[in-house]
Amino acid sequence: MAFKRFVEVGRLCIISYGEHADKICVIVDIQDQGHVVIDATADSGVPRTVINVKRLKLTDVVVKLPRACKTSVVRKALEAQQAVQRFRETAWGQKVEKQRVRARLTDFDRFRVMVARKRRSQLIKHELGRLRSETKTSAS
């Protein structure tokens, strides 16, 4: 198995620990074996900092960036290359989005989801039973 995601300049990451957990950032520079400099979009609220690589989850998305470039350049590049949007389109990104939505549901929303799920499984069960009986009658 060859590795596909590397710690490299321009790699989009998700912070896994601390104040900015679950936020998206990008690697701007590599300090040593364990530490990198990260930066992010303005709306994420993540400041330009040095962070331990252990606290980063690497994504598939890589942005073309000059090494150790300024915050303004990083933000422009992220915007122009639609980095965050590209991540949201991946299966991982969609899962994260789904989790975010689910976490924000109120008690009443959860109840409505429960009812909808019940209804769906009921429909599926009904349809499946119909198909089964059809195949049985056609076979005999």
Place this chain on the structure above:
Amino acid sequence: MSVFTKGSSERAERDAALQAAIKEQAAIISGTGNVIELKPSERAPKRKPSFYPVDARVRRLHTSAKKRSQKQRTRLRNSIQPGTVLIMLAGRFRGKRVVFLRQLEHSGLLLVTGPFALNGVPLRRVNQVYVIATKTRVDISGIDTSSVDDTWFTKGARKAREERKKARLRGADGSGGESTVKQCLPEEKKNLQKQIDGQVMKAVEGIPLLREYLSSRFTLTKGQYPHRMTF
């Protein structure tokens, strides 16, 4: 120093009153109605207190709700507004979802209703620490609940309890037989419950699935941590 003198003067006053009372008693007993002067030897001896109070007795001040300042009143949590759906956490109605009507002035408790027809919770008082406030709200503006206050819940309750107890004791003897006093709510309370619930129900029917939501009990399932959830 002044404390002692004051104390002694009070004691003297009390003794004088005691002597007067004894005289009066003696007069009644003798049937004459005349006040008989007692000899000094017949008087009640002056008693020294066997102990001195260590601390001034703490007296609870009973202030009416109106007199209480804003600071002394129970502060309602910001998340609880009229019409908020609450989840009850304690007592026999735990897990029930109820509608908050208003905060009661005197006790600071929450006035809630099931509505009764949906989940069996009557008009009831709850402490706000025993509920979870949800973000769901029912529009209950225009519902008049002013006839319900703290006394509405306590009035007559004690008498009824005592009567039931008496009936139970009679039943235990075997002399009284079955208790004749049944535990039941006065008709006017039932009517008020119906009247308020009817208005709440109108608002509830306006939102799809809300009726079913209020009828169901709240539970936690696997992987749900209440401190991490939004309600």
